[in-house]
Amino acid sequence: MHILEEISQRYSPPIIDSREVEKEKVEAIFEAARRAPSCYNKQPWRFVVVKKEDETRKALEDALSLGNGWAKRAAILVAATAKPSSDCDTNGIPYYAYDVGMSVMSMTIEAEHQGLKCHQMAGYREKRVKDALALPQSSRVLALIAVGYEGEVESLSDKILARGKEAVTKSKERLPIDDIVFWGRYVDE
Numbered sequence: 133m134h135i136l137e138e139i140s141q142r143y144s145p146p147i148i149d150s151r152e153v154e155k156e157k158v159e160a161i162f163e164a165a166r167r168a169p170s171c172y173n174k175q176p177w178r179f180v181v182v183k184k185e186d187e188t189r190k191a192l193e194d195a196l197s198l199g200n201g202w203a204k205r206a207a208i209l210v211a212a213t214a215k216p217s218s219d220c221d222t223n224g225i226p227y228y229a230y231d232v233g234m235s236v237m238s239m240t241i242e243a244e245h246q247g248l249k250c251h252q253m254a255g256y257r258e259k260r261v262k263d264a265l266a267l268p269q270s271s272r273v274l275a276l277i278a279v280g281y282e283g284e285v286e287s288l289s290d291k292i293l294a295r296g297k298e299a300v301t302k303s304k305e306r307l308p309i310d311d312i313v314f315w316g317r318y319v320d321e
């Protein structure tokens with residue numbers, strides 16, 4: 133089946149390069165993020181963009197969990213944040229998190245279109261991210277995103293390379309369509 137290549141070809145690479153990304157491309161991905169739909173158009177997302185040369189970079193890298201050490205080489209690290217109070221809570225559902233996810237997906241698809249990669253992470257210590265970036269206590273950090281050009285696998289040690297290859301292969305696995313789409317009514321497992 134043919135779907136948008138930016139969706140079908142997308143994956144989260146194990147290496148994102150430190151090579152600088154053109155300003156227009158960075159602007160394009162945030163323009164895409166800005167256009168995402170949100171509950172009552174509340175647009176709760178706030179992105180903090182941290183480049184290699186930024187003085188906050190080291191403290192942000194230190195907030196990453198050990199397993200996400202690979203992300204330190206990425207040209208850009210983005211913190212996707214929001215204040216829970218800034219969005220709907222219809223039915224008690226935290227739409228701020230839903231909406232930030234929508235915005236990040238929009239950014240990710242545009243990144244693919246621009247020849248870039250996004251690799252999202254939940255593996256970080258939130259308090260340390262907040263301290264590093266001067267975020268208010270009322271904000272939540274929903275994800276860190278490594279953004280840039282995909283890196284050369286040759287630059288990795290054999291062990292990390294094997295782990296990275298395995299991760300990319302595994303990352304292609306998806307539930308069959310019949311497990312996730314129900315026609316007319318839901319059928320519990």
Ligand SMILES: Cc1cc2nc3c(=O)[nH]c(=O)nc-3n(C[C@H](O)[C@H](O)[C@H](O)COP(=O)(O)O)c2cc1C
Nearest residue numbers: 142143144145200252253254255275300302303304
């Ligand atoms: C909310 C979220 C958190 C994630 N956290 C991490 C992470 O901490 N470290 C990591 O290497 N990948 C992380 N990932 C990437 C996922 O492992 C990856 O998206 C998934 O395996 C599917 O692979 P794909 O993106 O290549 O299709 C995260 C992705 C999402 C959406």
